[in-house]
Amino acid sequence: MSIEVRNLSFAYGSHEVLRDVSFAVPDAALVGVLGPNGVGKSTLFRCILGLNQGYRGTILVNGQDLRRLSVRERAREVSYIPQSHAPVYDYEVLDVVLMATGSDLKMLSNPGKAQVKRAYAALERIGIERLAHRAYTQISGGEQQLVLIARAIAQQAQTIIMDEPTSALDYGNTVRVLSCVRQLAREGLSIIQSTHNPDQAFLYSDKTLVIDGGRVRAFGSPHDTITSELISDLYAVDVEVNSLYGDKVRVCVPVREVQSR
Numbered sequence: 001m002s003i004e005v006r007n008l009s010f011a012y013g014s015h016e017v018l019r020d021v022s023f024a025v026p027d028a029a030l031v032g033v034l035g036p037n038g039v040g041k042s043t044l045f046r047c048i049l050g051l052n053q054g055y056r057g058t059i060l061v062n063g064q065d066l067r068r069l070s071v072r073e074r075a076r077e078v079s080y081i082p083q084s085h086a087p088v089y090d091y092e093v094l095d096v097v098l099m100a101t102g103s104d105l106k107m108l109s110n111p112g113k114a115q116v117k118r119a120y121a122a123l124e125r126i127g128i129e130r131l132a133h134r135a136y137t138q139i140s141g142g143e144q145q146l147v148l149i150a151r152a153i154a155q156q157a158q159t160i161i162m163d164e165p166t167s168a169l170d171y172g173n174t175v176r177v178l179s180c181v182r183q184l185a186r187e188g189l190s191i192i193q194s195t196h197n198p199d200q201a202f203l204y205s206d207k208t209l210v211i212d213g214g215r216v217r218a219f220g221s222p223h224d225t226i227t228s229e230l231i232s233d234l235y236a237v238d239v240e241v242n243s244l245y246g247d248k249v250r251v252c253v254p255v256r257e258v259q260s261r
């Protein structure tokens with residue numbers, strides 16, 4: 001499911017956050033969004049999800065203007081994994097995932113066998129089926145993050161927006177989740193995810209969107225976009241981008257740390 005953002009601007013009252021943002025995410029593509037704290041990444045996501053009303057510009061979801069979609073239609077098209085999440089669900093993990101299957105149910109009807117199967121399949125895909133009958137409020141923050149990712153998969157939306165999905169995960173779960181997300185994009189989904197780790201973009205993104213001061217600073221392949229100059233300037237630290245494995249992957253190194261050794 002494609003997403004196209006055209007000349008998007010958004011302000012919280014008089015505080016202008018996004019300015020003339022344009023980019024497109026085609027089907028089967030994973031776009032990584034980079035940018036320092038507070039530049040407007042979550043605000044951009046909230047606009048695409050229809051949670052921030054009153055934006056200027058146009059957001060097209062699979063060619064349809066977001067403003068014309070009902071809440072149910074939006075839920076069918078786009079699922080969301082928020083950055084931080086106060087656990088409001090006093091339910092079993094399975095029920096939290098099942099709630100995401102509601103967009104294909106009629107009003108007031110309960111999930112049936114098909115929805116339960118889908119919820120289990122999503123938990124298995126993320127490798128957390130053992131948590132199915134645990135209380136959501138009694139699992140760790142990282143485990144809750146994994147449940148939200150399973151929930152987004154169970155929703156079967158064609159676009160997933162992830163706000164720093166691996167921020168609470170340990171190294172192993174980070175790698176597993178990013179690989180799974182990569183695979184979902186290969187299967188045809190459009191995925192937009194923010195990260196504070198530019199190294200991840202090289203391995204797991206098709207394109208990198210760099211937001212700076214509410215504007216698009218760069219948009220293109222990670223190799224073209226994530227340069228020593230850009231990362232150093234963006235985060236105000238001296239960074240050198242080095243290549244590994246015959247340039248199949250690159251890593252960012254804070255050079256002062258190396259020089260002081």
Ligand SMILES: Nc1ncnc2c1ncn2[C@@H]1O[C@H](COP(=O)(O)OP(=O)(O)OP(=O)(O)O)[C@@H](O)[C@H]1O
Nearest residue numbers: 012015017035036037038039040041042043044083
């Ligand atoms: N509800 C709100 N009302 C007013 N200002 C807000 C609101 N939410 C965010 N902001 C402001 O808008 C700007 C962009 O915030 P946003 O959360 O989009 O940044 P971000 O790039 O996602 O940051 P981070 O990387 O720290 O999560 C910030 O200056 C923030 O203080």
